[in-house]
Amino acid sequence: xxxxxxxxxxxxxxxxxxxxxxxxxxxxxxxxxxxxxxxxxxxxxxxxxxxxxxxxxxxxxxxxxxxxxxxxxxxxxxxxxxxxxxxxxxxxxxxxxxxxxxxxxxxxxxxxxxxxxxxxxxxxxxxxxxxxxxxxxxxxxxxxxxxxxxxxxxxxxxxxxxxxxxxxxxxxxxxxxxxxxxxxxxxxxxxxxxxxxxxxxxxxxxxxxxxxxxxxxxxxxxxxxxxxxxxxxxxxxxxxxxxxx
Numbered sequence: 001x002x003x004x005x006x007x008x009x010x011x012x013x014x015x016x017x018x019x020x021x022x023x024x025x026x027x028x029x030x031x032x033x034x035x036x037x038x039x040x041x042x043x044x045x046x047x048x049x050x051x052x053x054x055x056x057x058x059x060x061x062x063x064x065x066x067x068x069x070x071x072x073x074x075x076x077x078x079x080x081x082x083x084x085x086x087x088x089x090x091x092x093x094x095x096x097x098x099x100x101x102x103x104x105x106x107x108x109x110x111x112x113x114x115x116x117x118x119x120x121x122x123x124x125x126x127x128x129x130x131x132x133x134x135x136x137x138x139x140x141x142x143x144x145x146x147x148x149x150x151x152x153x154x155x156x157x158x159x160x161x162x163x164x165x166x167x168x169x170x171x172x173x174x175x176x177x178x179x180x181x182x183x184x185x186x187x188x189x190x191x192x193x194x195x196x197x198x199x200x201x202x203x204x205x206x207x208x209x210x211x212x213x214x215x216x217x218x219x220x221x222x223x224x225x226x227x228x229x230x231x232x233x234x235x236x237x238x239x240x241x242x243x244x245x
Contacts (some may be wrong), residue, residue, distance in 0.1 A: 038215070039212040041171045045196040050111050051092060051167035053100040057128060065089070065101055068128070072162060075126050076117025085112035091167075102167060127161055130230050166193050202226075236241040 057068050065088050075080045084106045094101040105111040117123060153194060168176060176191075176198055183191040183200050190201040190210075198213035211222050 004233060017100040041169055044169045045172060048167045048169065049104045049195060050108060052103045052114055053112060053167045054101045054103065054162060055102055055165065057098060059098045069101065069103065076114060076120060076123050078113040078117045080108040081113045101231060114164055140200050166196060168193065168196060172196060178216065178219055182219045186223050
C-alpha cells in the first residue's frame with residue numbers, strides 16, 4: 001500500500017507539472033494573440049490615417065453630400081481642400097444617429113486643414129438647419145405609436161450640431177470611449193486622438209507630456225490607478241493637517 005501511495009503521489013506530481021506547463025503555454029499563446037490583434041488593428045488604422053468623419057449631418061433621400069461638405073469647408077476656412085478629397089460616402093449608422101460622412105483625402109495637408117479648422121469658433125457654433133423630412137416625421141411617429149409628432153409641422157426647422165473626427169477602427173473607437181470615460185471619472189481634463197493614437201492629459205498645461213493610451217491595461221495603470229494614488233495622497237494630507245491642528 002505504501003508503495004502504491006508513493007507511486008500515485010509521483011503521478012499526481014507529474015500531472016501537476018504538466019498542468020503548469022500547459023498553463024504557461026496557454027498564457028504565452030494568449031499574449032501572442034493579444035499582440036497579433038494589436039498589430040492587425042494598427043495596420044487597419046494606418047489605412048485610415050487620411051480619413052475623417054463628419055458627424056451630425058442628417059440623412060435624406062437624394063442627398064448631395066458634396067453640397068454639405070462644401071458648406072462645412074467654407075465654415076472651417078478650407079474651401080479649396082475639397083479638391084483633394086478622393087472619396088466621400090456615408091459610413092455605418094451608429095444607433096439612432098445619422099450615419100457619418102466619411103472623407104478620404106489624398107494628402108495629409110488637406111486633412112490637417114480640416115483638423116485645425118474644426119477648432120475655430122465659427123465651426124464650434126455651426127449648426128445645420130434642416131427641414132423636417134418625411135423620414136424624420138415618420139420616425140417620430142413610429143416612436144410615439146403612430147401619427148405625426150405633436151406640434152411638428154412638415155416645414156418646421158430643426159438644427160443639428162456638426163462635428164469632425166478622425167476615422168477610427170472599431171477597436172480604437174471602443175478604446176477611445178473607455179479612455180474618455182476613465183479620464184472623466186479620474187479628473188483628467190483632456191482625452192483625444194491624433195493619428196489614430198489615444199492621449200490623455202491631467203490639466204491644461206501644454207508643457208505637461210501627454211500620456212499615451214495603447215490598450216485597456218494602460219487605462220487601468222495610467223489613468224485609474226492615478227486616481228487611487230491621488231486619493232491616498234489626499235487622505236494622507238488630511239491626516240497630517242489634523243495632526244498639526
